[in-house]
Amino acid sequence: MxxxxxxxxxxxxxxxxxxxxxxxxxxxxxxxxxxxxxxxxxxxxxxxxxxxxxxxxxxxxxxxxxxSVDFADVRIAARSQSLALNKEYIVRAVLGRKKHQQPLRVLDATAGFGQDSYLLAAAGCQVILIEHIPLLAYLLRQAVLRAANEASQLNTDAAKRMQVINGDSIALMQHWTDARPDVIYLDPMYAHPKDEQGKGLKKAAAVKKNMAFLQYLTRQQDAGLYGEGMIEAALALAASKVVVKRAPGAQWLGDIKPGSEISGKSARFDIYPTNNQ
Ligand SMILES: C[S@@+](CC[C@H](N)C(=O)[O-])C[C@H]1O[C@@H](n2cnc3c(N)ncnc32)[C@H](O)[C@@H]1O
The missing domain is CATH 3.40.1630 (S-adenosyl-L-methionine-dependent methyltransferases)
Known part of the structure; x- marks a missing residue:
């Protein structure tokens, strides 16, 4: 009992x-x-x-x-339709303007609810999702399995391009033995919940709900959650670039200046070109 x-x-x-x-x-x-x-x-x-x-x-x-983690959610479905998808800032930031002969290999080092990863997979990228909260990694895996068995071809195809790993992405990136990912995507938490109030960050209800869940899970293990050391590990590993999602007006991750940025109303994508062989 x-x-x-x-x-x-x-x-x-x-x-x-x-x-x-x-x-x-x-x-x-x-x-x-x-x-x-x-x-x-x-x-x-x-x-x-x-x-x-x-x-x-x-x-x-x-x-x-x-x-829950659900790629069949109507909001994600609407965003992943081809016309809408090409306008997504994350897709523009990660794919860039160049046409790619091979699907881009993307490492999402802060997978969370997998929404950004799903959009990238729907846009044709092969995505490895790393999430260190075991329950969230499990829910992500289940969502990928469900999507792979769905009637929608888009969902099935996207799911086939997603692979979920449960672990600390900083350690995994530092000891990476596989081929280098072309792009590494980082979306660490914007700010500590204590500091977030008053910054005027506008969030949709669904995002607030997901953030509340993450904050509930991580209240007692703050260390490393806000991206410390992450960008350095990503810059040393990514073959062609690192993309970091920030709140508009937020400081650069690790105080490192990006090469360029794409800014939307609710997020800014900082782009760091790399040239690792
Ligand atoms: C803001 S959420 C990402 C949301 C995600 N982009 C999406 O579309 O749903 C940040 C996530 O990164 C995870 N995270 C933070 N540091 C990590 C690390 N070192 N390794 C793996 N996951 C990490 C957190 O547990 C959290 O789930």
Missing amino acids: MPVTSRENTIYIIDSDEYKSQLKNLPKDLDLPLLSSVDADKYPEAAKMQFKNGQWCVQLPASKTLV
Whole structure:
């Protein structure tokens, strides 16, 4: 039986008859405690994981909305249609103007919810996604698997170009033994939640929801989350460039000046050409 006192930042799985068969598929090393559905209300300040509409979702404390990783989401679907896709700043920043004979090999060192990676994969890039939060990496893998089996050809093709790795991207980039990625993409958290208020960063509700989830998960392990040491490792590895997503007006990552930038209303993409062989 679970202790009745809640553990901060724990994500409980609600043990429900509805999805009992799914529980056995969850990797043991995620180490998520099980909570009987009868006891669920006793833990109002803990997040809870449930299986809904064919996927695992997380409900944050004091919130009714569910957070998940889902490439079939209507907003992503709309952004990944070819006309819209070519106008995406991230696609323009990563692909540049040159026509590529081979698909670009992109390393997304801060995969998060995989939305940026998905847009790049939909645009034809081969993308390796690295995420160090084990639960998020698991949800990403599940989302890639679901997309690979979807009716939409675009989703299937994009999913086939995505590979998820759970680990610390800084260490992985420093000890990379494979072929160099052509482009490394970084989107570390903009700012510490404490500093973010008052900066006027405008975010859509869906982005706020995802950020709340990340902040819930990372409250006790801030070190290294905000990109320290990341750009240096990326600049030493990328064959042709590093692209960094920042909030408009935010300082350059690692205080390193980019070669150029593409700016939109909600984000700026700093571009650092590299020439590593
Ligand atoms: C702002 S989110 C990225 C959002 C993502 N671009 C998207 O489209 O959903 C930053 C993510 O990077 C991850 N991250 C930060 N430092 C990392 C590291 N050293 N290695 C792997 N992942 C890291 C965080 O856990 C978080 O999920």
